[in-house]
Amino acid sequence: MQSYRFFYIKSLSKTNKNSTETNFFAFFFAFYIIYITFAVSMYKLSDFLTTVLGMSHDDVVPGELYCSESNTSQTFLTNQMQETLAGYSYTLVNEGWLELLYNNRMLTLQKGDLMIYSPGVQIRIINGSKNYHSVCLIIDEQAALEIPAVRNVVHTAYQPIAELGRPIIHLDEKQAAHFWQHMQEIISYQHSNHRYLHEALRTLFTQFVLDLMDAMAQNIGPGQISERTTEQFIAFIRLLNTHFIEHHDIGFYAERLHITTIHLSRIVRQVTGRTVVDYINQMLLMEASWLLQTTDLSIAAIAEQLHFSDQSSFGRFFTRMKGVSPKKYRME
Numbered sequence: 001m002q003s004y005r006f007f008y009i010k011s012l013s014k015t016n017k018n019s020t021e022t023n024f025f026a027f028f029f030a031f032y033i034i035y036i037t038f039a040v041s042m043y044k045l046s047d048f049l050t051t052v053l054g055m056s057h058d059d060v061v062p063g064e065l066y067c068s069e070s071n072t073s074q075t076f077l078t079n080q081m082q083e084t085l086a087g088y089s090y091t092l093v094n095e096g097w098l099e100l101l102y103n104n105r106m107l108t109l110q111k112g113d114l115m116i117y118s119p120g121v122q123i124r125i126i127n128g129s130k131n132y133h134s135v136c137l138i139i140d141e142q143a144a145l146e147i148p149a150v151r152n153v154v155h156t157a158y159q160p161i162a163e164l165g166r167p168i169i170h171l172d173e174k175q176a177a178h179f180w181q182h183m184q185e186i187i188s189y190q191h192s193n194h195r196y197l198h199e200a201l202r203t204l205f206t207q208f209v210l211d212l213m214d215a216m217a218q219n220i221g222p223g224q225i226s227e228r229t230t231e232q233f234i235a236f237i238r239l240l241n242t243h244f245i246e247h248h249d250i251g252f253y254a255e256r257l258h259i260t261t262i263h264l265s266r267i268v269r270q271v272t273g274r275t276v277v278d279y280i281n282q283m284l285l286m287e288a289s290w291l292l293q294t295t296d297l298s299i300a301a302i303a304e305q306l307h308f309s310d311q312s313s314f315g316r317f318f319t320r321m322k323g324v325s326p327k328k329y330r331m332e
Contacts, residue, residue, distance in 0.1 A: 064143035064198075065205055067186040069135045072096070072128040088153060089117040089138040090212070092171075092179050096132035100125050102167065109134075109168065112176045114212075116160060116167045118272065135183045139205060141237075147202055152209045160220065169219050179215075182208055225271055232257060233271045236264065237279075244283040246307055250276045285321045288314070292330045299326045 070091075075098065091114065098109040101124045109115055117123065144153045160169050171179065186204050194200050239253050247253070253276065254264040268276050284306060291302045303314035318326045 065137065065139040065186075065201055067135065067137040067183050067190065069133065069187070072098075072130060072132040075128060075132065075134070076125050088141065088144050088156075089136055090156075090183075090208075091115045091117070091134050091136045092176065092183065094133045094135065094176075094180060096129035098125065098129075098132050098134075099127040105166075107166065107168065112171050112173070113168050114171055114176075114179065116156060116169075118167070135180060135187075137183050137186060137205075137208065147206065152206075152213050156209055156212045156216065160216070169216060171215060171219070175215050175218075178211065179208070182211065229267055229270060232259070232264075232267050236268065236276075240279055240283060244280055245287065245305075248280055248284065248307065250280075281317075281321060285318070288318055288326070289322070289329070292326055299330075302326070 091109070093109050093111050093113045093115075095111055097111075100107055100109070101122075103122055106126070107115075139153075147153070160167050182204070186201065186208070189197065189200055189204060235257055236253055239256055243252065250261050250264060254261040257264060259267075265276055268274065268279065288302060288306060291297055291305070292299075295302075297305070299315070300311040303311045306314065308314035308317065315326055318329070322329060324332070
């Protein structure tokens with residue numbers, strides 16, 4: 001298993017619209033690349049950005065999180081990514097509104113709303129006002145799981161879903177201004193030559209999460225997810241990132257965690273509102289999509305590599321998850 005390495009892309013240029021939109025899309029595509037490198041040996045992100053996307057080495061700076069402002073047209077570019085984002089994101093709306101499909105649920109974001117995205121969720125932008133303006137902070141999933149404040153990251157990512165049934169909390173004017181300023185500070189550091197940039201960004205992100213925990217306690221109330229449940233969920237995610245190709249069954253993960261399948265199902269459902277199978281299937285779908293897009297492997301070979309019993313079962317899985325057959329997906 002390769003060691004994890006994380007990067008961020010410098011914030012978007014405000015002077016060149018075409019360059020801005022290209023870099024914005026490139027950023028979201030790059031985060032997709034981060035996620036799937038868990039299981040297979042692919043481009044390091046820096047190599048991918050310079051070799052495949054043609055970015056300058058000066059535009060690729062070591063790091064593990066990214067923060068940028070966004071408008072309506074830039075936000076719509078994320079729909080060009082057919083896969084889901086492999087990171088926790090925090091989007092704060094400053095002006096206007098945005099309509100989106102979140103796990104097949106229609107949601108509306110308005111001024112003062114902070115939407116929290118957790119890995120593996122399907123999302124698509126549907127509509128937005130011309131004056132929509134937001135700032136988005138994203139940290140790679142594995143980076144989030146490795147920092148000291150990991151429990152707080154998990155709580156902020158999933159508590160609104162567990163407690164409110166939706167990934168949005170509404171901030172009052174003072175709270176919104178505070179988080180806007182904090183995210184602007186992160187953007188400023190991204191452009192700096194700070195000697196300890198890695199540690200500084202981690203510190204800023206940790207403070208952001210702690211402040212968000214405080215805001216959530218005021219807006220939602222104390223979370224009902226115990227520390228033990230959080231630890232078990234994190235352990236499941238780490239196992240999944242390592243073994244999802246070889247093991248598609250819930251029993252394997254429950255056994256490795258020394259708990260029953262029923263208990264594991266309950267943990268994942270309590271923390272995320274989703275099932276263990278949802279997580280396994282999403283990982284397999286992302287890996288299959290990558291192999292279809294970027295390799296010349298036959299569909300039968302991909303099915304074998306992903307440990308499906310045969311090509312037909314893989315084809316049925318992919319078509320059910322994606323809405324198109326593997327062959328058609330590759331052609332498109």
